[in-house]
Amino acid sequence: MLSFFLMAVAAPTDLTLLDRAAEIFAGAPRGTPGGPLAPIDRRLRLAACGSSPEFTWRSDAHDAIVIRCPDNNGWRIFVTVAAAPAAVQATAVKAEPVIRRGDPVTMEAGRDGFAVSADGIAMNDAAPGARLQIKVEGAKAPVQAIAVEAGKATLPGW
Incomplete structure (x- = not known):
């Protein structure tokens, strides 16, 4: 005898909402310096998260955002952040020599x-x-x- 079981499948995590939340966390819109470099890959099918996803920086360099579902066996993804422009460096003033060749x-x-x-x-x-x-x-x-x-x-x- 064959039995058929129906499983309730929760809708996958909305990647558009994660994209927006990553922009808010980074403090800059996608594609701008300091913001996410690109949208989250739409081929991903992340299981629904029973609680709010957590956002942290991968390192002190703030080069990627780690988004994770804290649920048991939850998922974790990395979102690359566009490099912030380097701080404008002061033009070095060349000091005059105090010792010259032959002195x-x-x-x-x-x-x-x-x-x-x-x-x-x-x-x-x-x-x-x-x-x-x-x-x-x-x-x-x-x-x-x-x-x-x-x-x-x-x-x-x-």
């Missing part, structure tokens, strides 16, 4: 109660905080230093 330079390094210095000749120009090479008499290779002020440099890490 005599005193390199200093030290800690509490300890100091070492050496004199040399700058092999390139350097602004304050920039690295430069200093030729020290008797040394085979130049020494790398950091410009501090005119005629004065320090060794990296000191």
Whole structure:
């Protein structure tokens, strides 16, 4: 004997509503910077969710939204977010060199109660905080230093 069972099938989750909710969560419309990149794929057939879907960011980068149904064995999807425009970067003002190629330079390094210095000749120009090479008499290779002020440099890490 054959028995036929009818199962009540709930309507699948409305993807249009999820799209709109993702826009609200992101704070920007779809296709704009900071908003969902594209609509949720209409080929998806997500089971009806017995409670409200939860929206969270995938990471601190806010590059994707995670939408999940908290029901037992619920579904989870990711919605890619359009990249927000990079913050306008201030134009770097090039600092004038305080040490020029050929200048005599005193390199200093030290800690509490300890100091070492050496004199040399700058092999390139350097602004304050920039690295430069200093030729020290008797040394085979130049020494790398950091410009501090005119005629004065320090060794990296000191």
